[in-house]
Amino acid sequence: MTIDILARNNVKVLGRGEQPILFAHGFGCDQDMWRYIVPGFEADYRVVLFDHVGSGRSQIQYYDTDKYSDLRGYAQDVNEILDALQLEDAIFVGHSVSSMIGLLASIRDGSRFKRIVMIGASPRYMNDSPDYFGGFDASEIQDLLNMMEMNFIGWASYMAPIAMQNPDRGELAEELERSFCSKDPHIARQFAEVTFLSDCRGELARTPVPSLILQCAEDSIAPIEVGNYLHEHLKNSTFRLMNAKGHYPHLSHPEETTSLIRQYLADA
Template sequence: MSTANEVLTRNNVKVFGKGTRPIVFAHGFGCDQEMWRYIVPSFEDDYRVVLFDYVGSGQSQQDYYDAVKYNDLQGYAQDVLDIMETLDLRNAIFVGHSVSSMIGLLASIREAKYFERIVMLGPSPRYLNDLPDYFGGFTRNEIDELLTMMQLNFMGWASYLAPIAMQNNERRELSEELEKTFCARDPQIARQFAEVTFLSDCRNDLKHAPIPSLILQCSDDSIAPIQVGNYLHAHLKDSTLRLMNAKGHYPQLSHPEETTTLIKQYLGNH
């Protein structure tokens, strides 16, 4: 069992803000806590804000990376629970981007006491198509090609995927930032996280969700298409679905005002 200090160092945990109600921001694949920098200032006055990096991302301690532990989203969910236990959080708002939505869901199923609500930003319970019943947006071939490209040409993969995922072509600086963030990752760790993410299937876990959730579905999102948001809303009890004007998969960077407003509206109504 890790000590409190080890957990906070391992995941580069930052805690600040003037409020007592905890709100935890969890970044998605290939990113780090810097992705929240346009959102966080709006929550500092009213919340106790918690930021962290998954092991292998950002300023986390890479020595703690364990290829067996992190070969499953449950390994990441365990780290979320470790952080919450270490900080003695209760009834926290968990804001998860992309795969972190499902990591937060898995963590809440295991230890509901730490969570009050989950805000899911561009979530997907399954990226692969399972036709005819489920459309996730990707074929197995497409995922395999992506993983092969990561292995053979990591920089090329980053420059290929960043503009597709960001999808705000008129703002090149956003894609460039995302590409830089991708490239800062350790290629081996990034590839394993990609495989775990894109081949994950959390559809059977949805019915066990113990707490209410907000699904923020971006318009024109190549990673989590609208069908995925609708599926989640239909299968997550106590869920609220909001379709955003924001395009792409990173509204916290491309449309921070809209993202902040929708989260605050939801929390203010509950």
């Protein structure tokens, strides 16, 4: 059976420009999370939005537990989307885990990529003593995974405000909680396990294209030590420390996020 790649990943193509730019959402989200960012690119770019399989309006019947037990399964989908649209020299904007998904996809086929923009990225969420601080001890990650399994709704309610980290704007945490809760709990837990136990540090040196690292001033998921590590180990990387706080600056601070990405692309 031939898979309609664009339908599988609910691909949307917008914009009036020639230069393709893909926006890839993070764990527990979907392409709607980019709605404040997209207007800043539609006039000058060919904007591509999509949902990872198991998220948003993707075709959930194509979710394969074996394929998606590794970030490379998601990276394969990115390559297939680029192939289906016949895109080359694309700019890939990834939030959180999708930054590493884009990195893995670029290693697989560098001709499809021109730049990678990483928002709240982490090559390894787990601390690896004594040389690496990812932000989470192994026991903390296991506790989160256990909580997802025992009480998914409770996990979403607990995690959303911690990740959003804008306590004076409760509506943002509420939106994130709703996004978490809209996912199939079993798929969400597997994606969380694949995300939080992943280790892409060994792949950083193989990245064939330049990158922009957008690091929030305070990020409970990807602390500044992680951003500094990425900048140190990614060749041709540019590091920008944002005023934004939290793990979702494209929702909480879309103007700053848009401005930094456009400035980087203009200088490239």
